[in-house]
Amino acid sequence: MSSKSKIFVLVGPPGSGKGSLSQLCIKEFGWKQLSTGDLCRKHIAEQTEIGKEIDFAIKSGKLVSDSIIVDMVNKWLIDQIESEANVLLDGYPRNLAQAEALADFLKDGKFADVGLHIVKFAVPDGVVINRLSNRCICSNKDCQAVYSMAEGSPCRPKKDMVCDLCESSLHIRSDDTIETIKERLGIYHEYEDAMLGFYAKQGSDILEVHATKPLVEVFEHFKSIAGLED
Numbered sequence: 001m002s003s004k005s006k007i008f009v010l011v012g013p014p015g016s017g018k019g020s021l022s023q024l025c026i027k028e029f030g031w032k033q034l035s036t037g038d039l040c041r042k043h044i045a046e047q048t049e050i051g052k053e054i055d056f057a058i059k060s061g062k063l064v065s066d067s068i069i070v071d072m073v074n075k076w077l078i079d080q081i082e083s084e085a086n087v088l089l090d091g092y093p094r095n096l097a098q099a100e101a102l103a104d105f106l107k108d109g110k111f112a113d114v115g116l117h118i119v120k121f122a123v124p125d126g127v128v129i130n131r132l133s134n135r136c137i138c139s140n141k142d143c144q145a146v147y148s149m150a151e152g153s154p155c156r157p158k159k160d161m162v163c164d165l166c167e168s169s170l171h172i173r174s175d176d177t178i179e180t181i182k183e184r185l186g187i188y189h190e191y192e193d194a195m196l197g198f199y200a201k202q203g204s205d206i207l208e209v210h211a212t213k214p215l216v217e218v219f220e221h222f223k224s225i226a227g228l229e230d
Ligand code: ADP
Pocket: 013, 014, 015, 036, 037, 038, 040, 057, 058, 061, 062, 063, 064, 065, 066, 069, 090, 091, 092, 093, 094, 098, 175, 184
């Protein structure tokens, strides 16, 4: 992350398309994405020391402790120091304490000139509940394409629970149950205002995308408001 790099902090409820927009930015611009959710799931899969605590939090839809998350993110950001690419933070910060921790971290001389841009994903809860309760994801780690099982959805896979792109099996995330989705949404709303208020007070640039629109439109809108169109 050179001093000319930008960090885009994606703020939005679960299922608002933060990960999908990140994938398009990676493909089109070669940016880097840090998904704290993916990092957490990696710890669970690899059965690391902190994996058990993370697993418990994720299964119940609660947040993993700030100290674990902040540590993970800071390590990742330090690893990006040589890279010129812009960075997408998908799922971090998620509360005021994490937003403050990020601000503190970026005060460090090496990162002092990095531009921080907030991207808010606006989408009603009903849409999120519908999306997540029908979501299935390719189990191939290098693919991770996202599908919808909703009746009549254009995103349904051609074959039942098989990825159109790589033919791997599709799976449903263990936290995509109605009860856990509602818990995650509740937690998101609990912290959203405090976090956005913090960034407004800091004078950060806050962009807003209409995340109910189809992904390509969200991407075009994002590019125009972020000044990325040529
Ligand atoms: P979603 O945004 O759909 O909830 P994620 O994949 O971003 O999905 O996160 C899944 C889970 O990982 C969260 O419910 C939470 O338990 C944990 N997690 C991810 N990011 C954070 C974070 N910044 N702070 C605390 N817990 C987190």
